[in-house]
Amino acid sequence: MKLSEDIARVLNASRVFLWVLLLLVLPGIYLASGFYSVGPEQRGVLYRFGRMLDDRVLPGMHYRLPWPIERVERLATTAVRSIELDLSEGAGERLQGELTSGDLGLAAVALVLQYTIEGPGDFQTRVLEPESLLRQLTRAEAIQYVAGQRIDTLLTTGRNRLQSSPRQTLQAQVRVLRLGINVTSVQIKRLEPAEPVKRAFDEVAAARAEKQKLIQMERGERSSRLARARGDANQTLQRAQAYASERLEQARGDYAHFTTTWREYRRSPDIMGRRLYLETLETVLGRARVTVASPSRVQPPESSSPRHP
CATH class of the missing domain: 1.20.5 (Single alpha-helices involved in coiled-coils or other helix-helix interfaces)
Known part of the structure; x- marks a missing residue:
């Protein structure tokens, strides 16, 4: 009995302290749970009773009303996300895996789509699965592009356009649908003709x-x-x-x-004429070839007249 009386006496003495703990400390802890932080590469989306209040909460320390009144979801908006899309997968046994070109050629296509989140609120609230919708849009755009190209053009000069044209079209579509996505690039992972x-x-x-x-x-x-x-x-x-x-x-x-x-x-024609004559003889004789022969050794030319007997 003495132990029970001691416990009852302690409880009666600390009743005031317990009430102070319940009325002040615990609510303070509950209210302090509303402080939260957003990272440098993140943006926060603030909800109140499930309704979005702010989709661009900047990095730093912030305060919200404690759960379940308000809640915050953080998204990495600067990180580049990737989706690998192999168009030959999921075709089934009765459907061909390759895409058909404009001249009825077959091409196996696999793409890598890269994107960032530019609108966190739209990305979280507009569509239940935005990545799945983006995958379907990419598949449809790739099929449409391949169907409008010849197979030899697609495999040679059309490769670069396969990376640029669908990206621009996809970006226009996601902005119309307000998915909050920025398509940064569409890269070819595999583009080759059918195996046969x-x-x-x-x-x-x-x-x-x-x-x-x-x-x-x-x-x-x-x-x-x-x-x-x-x-x-x-x-x-x-x-x-x-x-x-x-x-x-x-x-x-x-x-x-x-x-x-x-x-x-003109001043002295006689003297100048003789001088020119002598200079000309000197020039001509300087190039002439003189041969001296003895008269006794020179034979007279034979006569062409007929001889008489």
Whole structure:
């Protein structure tokens, strides 16, 4: 009995303290649970009784009314998310896995879609599963694009357009649907012809590569030959210009010499005429070849008249 009386006496003495604990401390703890933080790469979405109040809560410390009145969901809006989409999967046994091109060719296509969240509120509230809807939109856009291309164009020059054109169309569609998504890129993970014709397409691609290689080699050879031809033409032109300058200077010198001689000849024609005559003989005889022969060793030419007996 003594122990029970001691316990009852302690409870009676601490009754006031317990009431203070229940009325002050516990509500304080409940109210303090409303403090929360948002990370640097996150945005918060604030709800009150399930209704969205704010979808762009910035990073830092904030306060909300404690649960269940208000709640906050945090989304990484700067992180790039990826969706891998293999269009040949899920086709079933009765459906072909490859996509049909505009000229009835078959192509196996697998894409990687990358996106970010630009509207956290729309991403959380507009659609129940936004990634699933985005996957379906990407599949539909890829099928439509492949159906409008020839198979050889799709596998060669159309690869880049497969990455750019669907991205722009998808971005326009998600903005109309207000999914809160920003499509950053559509990348090709796999784009190849169907397995039965893959070898033929590989040979065609190798032939085209060899063709481009030969074209580049011939273009290089043509460029080198053109460079050599231009160099030879410049050298010939320079030699011709030098020869023309030399002949022109020589002509000018001859003209000056002739003019001076003519003036001297007009002043004293006898003296100048004899001088020119002697200079001409000197020039001609300087190139002449003189042969001296003895008269006794010279035979007279035979007569062409007939001999009489």
